[in-house]
Amino acid sequence: MADKIPRQKMPQQDPTKRVYNFNEVPLGYDEKTAVLEATRCLQCKRPTCVDGCPVNINIPGFIKALKEGNPLEAFFIIKQTNTLPAVCGRVCPQEDQCEKLCVLAKKGEPVAIGNLERYVADYEREKEHYPFQKVKAEKGKKVAIIGSGPAGLTAAGDLARMGYSVTVFEALHKAGGVLVYGIPEFRLPKDIVQYEVDALKAMGVTIELSRVVGTAETVNDLLSSGFDAVFVATGAGLPLFLDIPGENLQGVYSANEYLTRSNLMKAYRFPEYDTPIVKGDRVAVVGGGNVAMDSARTALRLGSKEVYIIYRRSKKEMPARIEEVERAEEEGVIFKLLTNPVRFIGDEKGRVEAVECIQMELGEPDASGRRSPIPVKGSEFIIDIDVAIIAIGNGPNPLIPKTTPGLDTTKRGNIVADPETMKTSKRGVFAGGDIVTGAATVIQAMGAGKKAAKAIDEYLLTGVW
Amino acid sequence: MYAIIQNTKISENVGKVVIEAPYIAQHRKAGQFVIIIVDEVGERIPLTIADADKEKGSITLYYQIVGTSTHKLSLKKEGEQLYNVAGPLGHPTDIRNYGTAVCVGGGIGIAAVYPIAVAMKEAGNYCINIIGARNKDLLILEQELKAKSDQIIVTTDDGSYGIKGFVTDELKKILDSRKVDIVVAVGPVPMMKAVSELTRTYNVKTLVSLNSIMVDGTGMCGGCRVTVDGKKQFTCVDGPEFDAHLVDFDELMKRLNTYKDQEKESFEKHICQLEKYHGR
Numbered sequence: 001m002a003d004k005i006p007r008q009k010m011p012q013q014d015p016t017k018r019v020y021n022f023n024e025v026p027l028g029y030d031e032k033t034a035v036l037e038a039t040r041c042l043q044c045k046r047p048t049c050v051d052g053c054p055v056n057i058n059i060p061g062f063i064k065a066l067k068e069g070n071p072l073e074a075f076f077i078i079k080q081t082n083t084l085p086a087v088c089g090r091v092c093p094q095e096d097q098c099e100k101l102c103v104l105a106k107k108g109e110p111v112a113i114g115n116l117e118r119y120v121a122d123y124e125r126e127k128e129h130y131p132f133q134k135v136k137a138e139k140g141k142k143v144a145i146i147g148s149g150p151a152g153l154t155a156a157g158d159l160a161r162m163g164y165s166v167t168v169f170e171a172l173h174k175a176g177g178v179l180v181y182g183i184p185e186f187r188l189p190k191d192i193v194q195y196e197v198d199a200l201k202a203m204g205v206t207i208e209l210s211r212v213v214g215t216a217e218t219v220n221d222l223l224s225s226g227f228d229a230v231f232v233a234t235g236a237g238l239p240l241f242l243d244i245p246g247e248n249l250q251g252v253y254s255a256n257e258y259l260t261r262s263n264l265m266k267a268y269r270f271p272e273y274d275t276p277i278v279k280g281d282r283v284a285v286v287g288g289g290n291v292a293m294d295s296a297r298t299a300l301r302l303g304s305k306e307v308y309i310i311y312r313r314s315k316k317e318m319p320a321r322i323e324e325v326e327r328a329e330e331e332g333v334i335f336k337l338l339t340n341p342v343r344f345i346g347d348e349k350g351r352v353e354a355v356e357c358i359q360m361e362l363g364e365p366d367a368s369g370r371r372s373p374i375p376v377k378g379s380e381f382i383i384d385i386d387v388a389i390i391a392i393g394n395g396p397n398p399l400i401p402k403t404t405p406g407l408d409t410t411k412r413g414n415i416v417a418d419p420e421t422m423k424t425s426k427r428g429v430f431a432g433g434d435i436v437t438g439a440a441t442v443i444q445a446m447g448a449g450k451k452a453a454k455a456i457d458e459y460l461l462t463g464v465w
Numbered sequence: 466m467y468a469i470i471q472n473t474k475i476s477e478n479v480g481k482v483v484i485e486a487p488y489i490a491q492h493r494k495a496g497q498f499v500i501i502i503v504d505e506v507g508e509r510i511p512l513t514i515a516d517a518d519k520e521k522g523s524i525t526l527y528y529q530i531v532g533t534s535t536h537k538l539s540l541k542k543e544g545e546q547l548y549n550v551a552g553p554l555g556h557p558t559d560i561r562n563y564g565t566a567v568c569v570g571g572g573i574g575i576a577a578v579y580p581i582a583v584a585m586k587e588a589g590n591y592c593i594n595i596i597g598a599r600n601k602d603l604l605i606l607e608q609e610l611k612a613k614s615d616q617i618i619v620t621t622d623d624g625s626y627g628i629k630g631f632v633t634d635e636l637k638k639i640l641d642s643r644k645v646d647i648v649v650a651v652g653p654v655p656m657m658k659a660v661s662e663l664t665r666t667y668n669v670k671t672l673v674s675l676n677s678i679m680v681d682g683t684g685m686c687g688g689c690r691v692t693v694d695g696k697k698q699f700t701c702v703d704g705p706e707f708d709a710h711l712v713d714f715d716e717l718m719k720r721l722n723t724y725k726d727q728e729k730e731s732f733e734k735h736i737c738q739l740e741k742y743h744g745r
Contacts, residue, residue: 171683173502173509173549181685210551212683216492237685241697248690248697248716250723257686265508265680271734274533275508275680276727350719397684399702 007109008037015330019300022185022268025327026090034119038067041111044103049113052101054447055082055154059098059113066120075124078117083157083200084150084446086125086192087179089118092443093321125195132202137165141460144169144227146213146400149177150442151233151433153197154449155456156205162457166204167227169211174264177235179442181264182256184294186301190263214399219407219429229428229456232415233449236434237397241390242286246344251278251352255287255295255391262298280386281305284355286341287391288318293325295389296333307333308383312340312360312373338362340373342380344388354384394439404429414438421455422448427465430456467501467547470523472539476602478530479573480539487522489514489552495584496558496674496706499524500682502549503537510534511679511701513577513651514553515606524550527576527605532728533735554682555705558672562589564646567639569632569660570596570610571652572603577674578651579606583613585649591615593645595635597652601626633659640667647672650709654718661709671709675700678723691717 011027018025041063049059058077065074078085094114102110124130143159145152148170156166174180176193201207222230239254241247261267265275283299285292288311299307311318314337318325338360345354359379366372396413408416408425415424415431422430432448434440471483489499498513516525528535558581566585570578575596586592597620598604604626611617618635619627648671650660657673664671677689677700684702691698692713
């Protein structure tokens, strides 16, 4: 009986060892475990798991192929609708998506769909290295995509497969957006991202690195220089700060900066790599999301002795994935919950040396539905620190909205786009991912990229806006 | 991708590099900058675009050799490649006919002030340019700037060339003797601060181009944040130019010291490696 086999656990690096390296934490299934886990799938006639997948992977289909000993076929099935399987298998919150809707979830142990997806993608990359065919741009139309994060790459893959000539403009010197600058190596090895990017290039997608749209050429310039449609996928690239005293002291970072230094610029290998990063024995990370966990775990690996997560609500309200919180705890991150920073204190040279915090208690639910934190009078206390990392979220990058006349934005500066077609207020311009929704997940951005590709195809075929 | 057309040492610690970068050459405006990465392990370093040749598709940058990255850059030869050049970045200078413009450049900042002075002149301003450096060897672009100035004044701290003294001394003389409509100052932070304090007393609008520590240069990391009029501003996308009278220079100076120890460590390792490889 398939449902008698327990959900197969994925082996991980021992927490006491992994805090000293940047290697990936979960180690992946071996073939036997993967096939065993695949046999747990009930192959439902009406697979609800697919409803939970923003890119509609044929989940029972790929699991069946895997179970029958055809991992490469399984890979092709996934790749039909998902441009980045090795990425999704690692960073998707499956517990809130496909696995949540798995029939077996009712009994508490859904099929480990994410782990299987990762196995299949890793199998192809490590064992088969399947050469991708160039797709002919037979539609004779050109699409520009701004941003090479998950939304941009997904749209690029889909549009190339449909026969469009696709150019992706990326501001940084490496493609991948948040996948390369934000998510640490120990969660998503960068050569995996590069492999997926290379697959797109092999299909015929052009990637223009170090091209910032908005500072010289604008969206209008792209439209008038031969692009038939533009997809804006510039992400949530504007770090939010606490706006409390001392936030500009040396050693106070936005999570974006801290992670970009470590991930994109490889400051964790300084001085082999030239980019420095402030290391300290005591590090405070402010925030309770995945980015906060990534920052805290990076700080540990950079040699910090005590790393705190300072979060103003309780653990229950933390937006981070449970799995990420658990891993941070296993590794020794100290959680200071119901705590809010009030000010940073510096030494005579302007380096941060402490953070003053205040205790919070939970009041009535706020607009987000979470109970809002209220400061407890007179409960201030001080934590000595050498580094502080502000991980309280990101706003939309204003560069494109500011330089594109006729593009409507919300009060917060997000681009207004139709949730189904990703059409903006400006003809020929589509937008999706974090620049529209505000900071969300990799897979949600990919879902937006997919919808945008479909809508762009329709627009370019019919000319109807 | 980004071939070096020419790379010359102007003096012991100052270099001039001409890079093939047609897109940037085509689009850049005065006041904008690029971010370069010298090699695969290099950092992203912001440098102001001093000049560009649209026809040849090249840009010219000046750099002071202060650490690993700039030293590596100085070793690059004609025909070799840079790993990356991104730009143009930042807001262009607000060039208008103000009337009389005084552009003040200090040390390597002269390279940043040069394109602004040229554009100010082309816009019809009466252009007085003051350039200064610690000594003669650190002075750059004097002849080029002379050709574009209505008046040029050169100072050195040690008197090895031009007038002995600081650029602010000369600026004060001008402010005392005539009406000035705008001052643009680029140079070391203490110099920009001194210029700012001086022009404040004369109530003359003053722009400074800031050299904060930067990573991405597109507004994504916030590392280059400065306090302007009590608010956080990002040098890369809100600047690099700001109203000098509103900038918190002391904070900027402290932030610029963030990596002092690591820069030293990195440079020592770099020199040690060079010696190993070249037997030097």
